Amino acid sequence: MYAINVCDLERVSEIQRSFLIAPVCQRRDTVNCEPKMVAGYGVVLECHDEQAQAIVDVIRIKHPRNLVRCYKRTRRGTWRKV
Numbered sequence: 001m002y003a004i005n006v007c008d009l010e011r012v013s014e015i016q017r018s019f020l021i022a023p024v025c026q027r028r029d030t031v032n033c034e035p036k037m038v039a040g041y042g043v044v045l046e047c048h049d050e051q052a053q054a055i056v057d058v059i060r061i062k063h064p065r066n067l068v069r070c071y072k073r074t075r076r077g078t079w080r081k082v
Contacts (some may be wrong), residue, residue, distance in 0.1 A: 002052035003031055003042030003079065004059075005069035012059060012068060020055050021045070033071040033079035042071050042079070056082060 009017060019028040024047040034040025056070045071079040 002049065002056060002082075003033055003071045004045065005033070005071070006030060006041050006043055007039040008068040009043070010064060013048045014068040016059065020058060024051070026053070029069070031079070060081070
């Protein structure tokens, strides 16, 4: 399961939000990916892990890790930045 930080979505272009992220975030479920931060909530990508990883890879072409925070859920249930 993958998620993208809600606050960082503004940095992603409108085209990427409309065609990459919106189709896989229909319920708009949010999770607290970074509990120690106020802006640590992410919107869950509701798709297979392979498709979510491809979406993250496309976002990474233009935006580095520190500008658009993406997360992957670990086996222990915590979230790790990818």
